[in-house]
Amino acid sequence: MNQSGLEHPKLERQPMEPRALKSIVLSGITIVCAITACIPLFSVLLMLVYRGGKRLSFQLFYTLPPGAFDGPGVGGFGNAIVGTAFMVGIAGLISVPFGILAAIYLAELDPHSKVSEIARFCAKTMTGLPSIIAGVFAYAVVVLVMGHYSAWAGGIALSLLMLPTVMLTAEEAIKMVPNPMREAAYGMGCTPSQSLTKVILPVAMPSIITGVVLAVARAAGETAPLLFTALFSESWLAPNNPTASLAVLIYNWSSSPYQNLIELAWAASLILVVLVFVLNIISRSIGGKTKL
Amino acid sequence: MADNEFLENADGKTLSKPPTPGDIFFDKSFRFLTRAFTWATILLLAFIVYKIGGEALPAFPDLGIKFLFTSTWDSSQNVYGLLPQIWGTLYSSFLALILGGFFGITIAIFITQDFLPYKIEIILKNIIELLAAIPSVVYGLWGIYVLIPLIRPFANFLHEYLGWIPFFSTRLSGLGLLPAALVLSIMILPTVAAISQDAFKAIPHKTKEAAFGMGTTRWEAILRVMLPAASGGIFGALVLGFGRALGETMALAMLVGSMPTVTLSILSPADTIAALLANTFPEAAVGLETSALMYAACVLLLITLIVNVAGAVIVAKATPGGDKR
Numbered sequence: 001m002n003q004s005g006l007e008h009p010k011l012e013r014q015p016m017e018p019r020a021l022k023s024i025v026l027s028g029i030t031i032v033c034a035i036t037a038c039i040p041l042f043s044v045l046l047m048l049v050y051r052g053g054k055r056l057s058f059q060l061f062y063t064l065p066p067g068a069f070d071g072p073g074v075g076g077f078g079n080a081i082v083g084t085a086f087m088v089g090i091a092g093l094i095s096v097p098f099g100i101l102a103a104i105y106l107a108e109l110d111p112h113s114k115v116s117e118i119a120r121f122c123a124k125t126m127t128g129l130p131s132i133i134a135g136v137f138a139y140a141v142v143v144l145v146m147g148h149y150s151a152w153a154g155g156i157a158l159s160l161l162m163l164p165t166v167m168l169t170a171e172e173a174i175k176m177v178p179n180p181m182r183e184a185a186y187g188m189g190c191t192p193s194q195s196l197t198k199v200i201l202p203v204a205m206p207s208i209i210t211g212v213v214l215a216v217a218r219a220a221g222e223t224a225p226l227l228f229t230a231l232f233s234e235s236w237l238a239p240n241n242p243t244a245s246l247a248v249l250i251y252n253w254s255s256s257p258y259q260n261l262i263e264l265a266w267a268a269s270l271i272l273v274v275l276v277f278v279l280n281i282i283s284r285s286i287g288g289k290t291k292l
Numbered sequence: 293m294a295d296n297e298f299l300e301n302a303d304g305k306t307l308s309k310p311p312t313p314g315d316i317f318f319d320k321s322f323r324f325l326t327r328a329f330t331w332a333t334i335l336l337l338a339f340i341v342y343k344i345g346g347e348a349l350p351a352f353p354d355l356g357i358k359f360l361f362t363s364t365w366d367s368s369q370n371v372y373g374l375l376p377q378i379w380g381t382l383y384s385s386f387l388a389l390i391l392g393g394f395f396g397i398t399i400a401i402f403i404t405q406d407f408l409p410y411k412i413e414i415i416l417k418n419i420i421e422l423l424a425a426i427p428s429v430v431y432g433l434w435g436i437y438v439l440i441p442l443i444r445p446f447a448n449f450l451h452e453y454l455g456w457i458p459f460f461s462t463r464l465s466g467l468g469l470l471p472a473a474l475v476l477s478i479m480i481l482p483t484v485a486a487i488s489q490d491a492f493k494a495i496p497h498k499t500k501e502a503a504f505g506m507g508t509t510r511w512e513a514i515l516r517v518m519l520p521a522a523s524g525g526i527f528g529a530l531v532l533g534f535g536r537a538l539g540e541t542m543a544l545a546m547l548v549g550s551m552p553t554v555t556l557s558i559l560s561p562a563d564t565i566a567a568l569l570a571n572t573f574p575e576a577a578v579g580l581e582t583s584a585l586m587y588a589a590c591v592l593l594l595i596t597l598i599v600n601v602a603g604a605v606i607v608a609k610a611t612p613g614g615d616k617r
Contacts, residue, residue, distance in 0.1 A: 023509040030407070033398040038419050040478045044426060044434050051437075102333050105326035119330045121604075122337040128532070128600030129340075129593075130539025132566045136573070136589040137340050140347050160340075167333065191311050193322035221427025224541035224566070228574045247542075250429045254436055254546060262437075269430045280425050 045273070052270030055263045060271075065234050065244075065264070072260050077268055080244040082237045083151065084272075087230060087245060088219050090155025091162050096212055098159075099166030103208075104196060106167075107174035120171075126164040134160040135225040143229055151243035154230030161222060162215040169211025173204040210287035217279035221272060223247035246272045341593065348590040351583030359587060365552055365568070367577060372584040374591065376552035380562035381592070384473050384544065385537035387558060392477035392537075393530050396484025400526075403485075404492040405514055424482035432546030435475045440466060440547075443474070447559050464559040467549035473558065475543045480533040487532060487607060491525025492518060524610025531603035539596045541566040565592040 014020055059076050066075025102123075106116045138157035143149055177200050185195035201208075223245075231242035232252055246268050253265040311319070351359075355372055362373030399420060403413055447464035454460045464470060499521055503513040519526075549561025550571050565588050576582045 019509050019512070023511040026511045027407070030398050030402045033395055034402045034416060037395050037399055037423075037481060038416075041419055041423050041426070043438060044430065047434060047438050048430070098329050098332065101326045102329040105323075105330040109323060109326055115327075115330055115334070119333045122334050124604055125597060125600055126333075126337055128535050128539065128596060128603075130541065130566060130596050132539070132541040132569050133340070133344070133589060133593050133596075136569065136586065137343060139573070140343050140586070160336075163333075163336075189310070191315055191319040193319040194311075194315065196322070217425060221425075221429065223427070223429040224545075224570055227570055231574065247427060247429050250433055251542060251546065254429075254433045265433060269433055272427060273430055276425050276427065277422065280422065 048266065048270040048273055051263070052266040052268075055267040056270065060264075060267055064236070065249075066260060068258055068261070070260065072263075074260065075264065077244070077246070077249055077264060079233065079236050080246045080249045080268065081271070083230070083233075083243040084220055084245045084247070086237055086239070087151055087154040087158055087226070087243065088216055090152065091158035091219050092212070092216060094156065094159035095162035095166050095215065099163050100170050100208060103167050103170035103174060104201075107171040108196060108200065109192065120168075123164040123167050126160070127168070129160070129164075130224075131161055131222050132224040132227075134158075135227055135229055138225065138229045148240070149229065149231040149242040151230055151237065151239040151241075154226045154243060154245065157225035157229045158219045158222060161225060162219050165215040165218065166211055169214070170204070170208045173207030173211065174200060176207060177203045206286050210283045213279050213283035213286070217276045217283070220279070221247055221276055223251050227251070341597075344586060344590050344593060348583060348586035351580060351587045354580060355584060355587060359584070360591070363552060363554065365572075367581045370580050372581070374565070374568075374588050376554050377563050377565045377568050377588065378591065379554045380469075380548065380552075381538055381564040381566070381595070384469055384476060384548065384562065384564055385534055387469065387473035388476035388480055388537045389530060389534050390477075391473070392480040392533060393484050395477070396481045396529070396533065397488050397526060399481070399485045400488035400492055401514060401518075404489050405510070405518065420482050420485050423478060428479060428540060428542040429546070431475045431479065432543045435471050435543065435547045436467075439474060440464075440471050443471060451559055458556040459558050462555070462557045462560040465561070467547055468559055468561045469548060469555075470558045472544050472547040472549075472562075475547060476537050476540055479540060479543065480536050483536050484529045484533040487529035488522070488526045491522040491529065491607075491610065494525065495521045525607060528603050528605075528607030528610055531599060531606055535596055535599040535603055538599060539566060539592070541570050545570040565589075 015024060055073075060078070061076060061081060062078045063076035064079055065077055102119065106120055110116055134157045137160065138153050142153035142156055146153070181199055181203060182195060185199040190198065226245050226248050230245060230248070232248050233242040233244045237243060250265045250268050250272070253261040253268075256262055256265070351372075359372060359374055360378065361375055362371075363375045364371045364373050366372075399416075402408070403417060408416065444464055444466075447460075447468075447470055450460045451463050495518060499517060500513055503517040508516070544564045545567040548564060548567055550563050550567055551561040552563045553560060555562060569585060569589055569592075572581075573585055576585055
């Protein structure tokens with residue numbers, strides 16, 4: 001027991017008193033933890049810039065992957081960039097209309113019905129769906145039926161992962177639209193769908209786009225759903241054939257014995273992370289003040 | 293609609309009119325469409341479970357329930373067992389949860405308990421969110437070329453001096469549970485931190501004021517008042533983080549070493565269900581092996597569904613409004 005504390009109780013802070021000391025030490029530990037947690041991000045970014053930046057050039061964007069025995073500095077992954085864009089595009093074309101239309105029903109037309117409750121629950125459950133399961137499902141439904149690996153199968157697998165994000169953020173966005181706007185629209189004699197398409201959706205659009213862009217960013221980096229749906233390819237995009245993507249390229253080449261391919265994997269990672277971060281920043285700036 | 297008195301009074305200059313049959317048709321079909329897609333969401337999840345279960349079904353008579361308790365995976369002899377993968381999935385996720393959970397909750401406290409000026413709080417929050425934005429395959433690459441060389445001397449030091457503890461009973465030869473669990477903990481940290489923050493923010497301000505009024509120090513208030521009050525939401529955050537770790541594929545497929553062993557040693561290579569699927573599926577022989585993999589996918593799907601539903605229910609119950617995530 002601290003004697004000075006007992007004899008003349010002071011009102012000012014006593015840093016060496018056990019209770020205060022404990023508080024200070026715990027605060028210190030918390031600060032260290034917070035800084036430690038930031039280290040991986042900076043380490044990843046630093047290594048990407050250092051190892052990927054060395055190999056970065058315009059040639060990467062328009063050349064095909066090198067053969068194993070090509071010398072250092074040869075080749076690129078233009079086909080993987082096109083492939084990623086194509087498959088994410090398909091995924092978006094499927095999941096964005098699907099997600100927004102379902103979100104309209106959930107948020108606006110019948111929010112408290114049994115169907116809505118169950119659908120909301122399903123969407124939430126699907127956010128936790130392991131990405132590899134989306135791949136297995138697309139394999140069973142598309143690849144086995146079509147008989148070959150294809151960009152379509154990859155896009156469908158990705159759309160499964162985008163759907164819940166798009167749907168749940170769109171639902172929140174529509175719910176955030178102030179009620180007087182709805183009332184004004186109905187007061188003007190709008191039918192429910194007129195008020196939706198002409199008033200509510202335009203107001204909610206920035207937040208909906210935020211969700212879509214975040215979903216796109218996530219889909220662009222997904223590897224597991226593409227591993228056995230789109231596979232990989234060394235040639236340019238042909239949607240009915242196996243298709244290259246940045247993410248699968250990084251996975252395939254990460255354990256390659258050839259230095260050239262490992263360097264290209266780092267460069268591809270750099271491009272992928274820059275793309276994902278840019279999309280994140282775009283979504284934040286669109287969302288801006290209306291952010292949920 | 294000529295008998296509309298408003299139209300007459302406005303000398304035909306008004307734009308207002310009752311909905312035309314076209315409008316009504318559009319309204320009906322639009323509403324039908326949204327309803328159809330809502331149903332489609334439910335059917336989609338059911339179809340995923342049905343389809344994967346259906347593909348796994350042919351394996352069930354051959355492999356039976358003992359599939360879950362045997363450890364050989366040999367496609368040349370058509371012998372399949374999933375025990376090491378189930379163990380590896382649970383064990384690696386558990387290790388990641390200890391580390392990621394501790395850091396996640398600490399950061400949630402740091403952000404919500406008035407330690408920081410507003411601007412730095414926002415920056416820290418964004419950094420943690422960006423951790424979640426980096427694709428897992430990039431973490432895998434980083435793990436192979438940065439993390440493993442970094443921790444290997446330390447890990448082998450642990451083995452040399454503390455090798456008698458079962459957790460350190462093997463050398464870290466490269467790929468293994470430790471680097472996989474480390475990367476996994478980085479990936480679940482943002483989930484845990486975000487949901488825990490919601491749990492802390494949901495506590496009424498008066499609770500903390502009452503604690504301070506009783507003369508507690510900042511940490512006494514946090515540990516004895518805030519943490520118990522937020523415990524339900526934090527527990528849900530941990531369960532959801534665990535669910536995320538269970539389903540994570542690429543970081544594990546690249547780092548865990550894909551060796552089917554049941555081991556306590558965190559320095560040994562292991563295997564997980566998701567990594568098994570990622571590594572084996574593309575080359576699997578059509579027939580029993582593919583069915584066995586579908587069976588494995590089914591097991592993974594069931595485990596993650598149960599954990600995620602449990603987590604969502606706990607969060608929804610504990611944190612009012614926390615079920616928005």
